[in-house]
Amino acid sequence: MKLCMIGTGYVGLVSGVCFSDLGNNVICVDKDKEKIKSLKKGIIPIYEPGLEELVLKNYKNQRLNFSTDLKESVKKSDIIFICVGTPTKKGGSGADLSQIYDVAKEIGTSINKFKIIITKSTVPVTTGDEIEKIIRKKNKKKNFSIVSNPEFLREGEAIRDFVYPDRVVVGTKDIKSNRILKTLYAPLISKGAQYLNTSRRAAELIKYASNAFLATKITFINELANLCEQTDINIEDISIGMGLDKRIGGRFLRAGPAYGGSCFPKDTKAIINTADKFKIKLSVIKSVVKSNENRSNLLLKRVNLLLKNRIKNKKICFLGVTFKANTDDMRDSSSLIMIPALSKKGAKVSYYDPTGYKKEFDKYKNVTFEKNIKNALNKSDMIIIHTEWNDFKSINFKSYIKTKKTIIFDMRNIYSPSKMKQQGFKYFGIGR
Numbered sequence: 297m298k299l300c301m302i303g304t305g306y307v308g309l310v311s312g313v314c315f316s317d318l319g320n321n322v323i324c325v326d327k328d329k330e331k332i333k334s335l336k337k338g339i340i341p342i343y344e345p346g347l348e349e350l351v352l353k354n355y356k357n358q359r360l361n362f363s364t365d366l367k368e369s370v371k372k373s374d375i376i377f378i379c380v381g382t383p384t385k386k387g388g389s390g391a392d393l394s395q396i397y398d399v400a401k402e403i404g405t406s407i408n409k410f411k412i413i414i415t416k417s418t419v420p421v422t423t424g425d426e427i428e429k430i431i432r433k434k435n436k437k438k439n440f441s442i443v444s445n446p447e448f449l450r451e452g453e454a455i456r457d458f459v460y461p462d463r464v465v466v467g468t469k470d471i472k473s474n475r476i477l478k479t480l481y482a483p484l485i486s487k488g489a490q491y492l493n494t495s496r497r498a499a500e501l502i503k504y505a506s507n508a509f510l511a512t513k514i515t516f517i518n519e520l521a522n523l524c525e526q527t528d529i530n531i532e533d534i535s536i537g538m539g540l541d542k543r544i545g546g547r548f549l550r551a552g553p554a555y556g557g558s559c560f561p562k563d564t565k566a567i568i569n570t571a572d573k574f575k576i577k578l579s580v581i582k583s584v585v586k587s588n589e590n591r592s593n594l595l596l597k598r599v600n601l602l603l604k605n606r607i608k609n610k611k612i613c614f615l616g617v618t619f620k621a622n623t624d625d626m627r628d629s630s631s632l633i634m635i636p637a638l639s640k641k642g643a644k645v646s647y648y649d650p651t652g653y654k655k656e657f658d659k660y661k662n663v664t665f666e667k668n669i670k671n672a673l674n675k676s677d678m679i680i681i682h683t684e685w686n687d688f689k690s691i692n693f694k695s696y697i698k699t700k701k702t703i704i705f706d707m708r709n710i711y712s713p714s715k716m717k718q719q720g721f722k723y724f725g726i727g728r
């Protein structure tokens with residue numbers, strides 16, 4: 297099939313590349329000329345394991361192309377995926393849909409034959425209705441169908457998640473579009489993905505509901521971890537004990553720092569905003585957002601306590617600063633709250649991340665990037681394991697830490713407390 301992906305962010309680029317790998321002809325469009333120029337040279341704008349190889353392979357075999365010309369690319373394609381960003385509105389909590397509507401206007405003037413136009417970006421309920429109105433204004437023939445097909449891939453696992461999704465949700469009442477999309481997704485369905493056809497609005501809401509629910513699961517376990525710390529219980533026993541109940545399931549029950557990334561913080565706020573518009577209270581999700589926003593402060597209090605209220609001039613080293621492993625994404629990472637707060641209190645913060653130096657910390661005093669783990673750990677008063685990169689899972693602390701006074705605060709519960717204590721380390725985790 298001939299596909300056009302508009303927007304080459306995470307969702308657009310990864311799905312475009314994977315669709316081309318499944319044998320489709322795909323044009324990935326972006327208005328950012330530099331980005332398209334780089335992509336044509338095989339330079340990938342994001343860190344995502346396995347993506348570069350797939351881009352190079354499919355660009356070479358000409359099933360994958362890149363363009364800045366939206367109109368021409370739409371004309372050449374049968375299925376158009378809108379994959380532009382829907383960030384939180386500046387100074388608000390709802391999703392900023394200006395990029396979606398701008399793209400819809402352009403698509404509207406480029407329809408030369410029947411097109412299926414799909415929102416893959418996460419968009420609030422009724423956005424599909426608005427897109428339909430915009431395109432109909434420019435195109436009276438109505439030889440198009442607007443569909444919602446949310447993408448559930450995670451950063452760092454994006455290719456695997458795209459190729460082996462639990463489900464493919466297609467929101468449309470149009471029989472023809474549904475049939476075509478079922479054929480497009482047939483290779484994934486044959487590998488076990490459930491295909492679910494719903495109304496367009498339901499598909500839009502399924503995405504927000506899923507992200508809000510996962511965020512709730514994490515927040516729930518994070519709050520229980522606080523209780524475990526006071527009651528000498530290991531939170532991991534609780535996660536396992538709960539997760540063995542198939543109605544609950546064990547995934548997304550790992551306690552840690554505040555959840556971050558490009559989706560959970562933005563989408564939880566956006567779903568509340570949508571519900572407010574319909575005068576519906578989503579009180580559970582509201583408290584999740586509040587609890588998560590407060591989580592970094594709670595962890596900072598714990599740092600303060602572990603350092604006996606003496607943060608000034610203490611050397612604190614962060615292992616990992618991205619919001620999760622296998623990504624270079626810093627969006628809404630809890631390190632963006634914790635590191636500046638510690639620097640303001642006079643700590644000397646160093647950090648190491650496998651994806652390198654982060655410009656986000658440039659403006660803070662006494663915050664330095666270290667090129668390797670060894671340099672980062674050297675002479676630290678406190679080591680904070682912030683992100684669960686594999687690189688941090690078997691560190692020989694003995695060879696780096698010269699004084700037993702050093703405190704290791706493992707915010708991802710990577711190491712065994714008993715083994716660390718046996719080795720004489722002052723080791724602390726989350727909820728245990």
Ligand code: UDX
Binds near residue numbers: 449450553
């Ligand atoms: C998420 C959704 O999982 C994905 O379906 C959606 O399409 C986009 O948003 P992503 O943001 O890439 O994906 O990362 P995810 O792996 O879900 O983690 C999000 C945050 O939750 C991270 O900060 C992570 O550290 C945290 N998390 C996750 C936990 O703290 N505990 C867990 O058990 C799981």
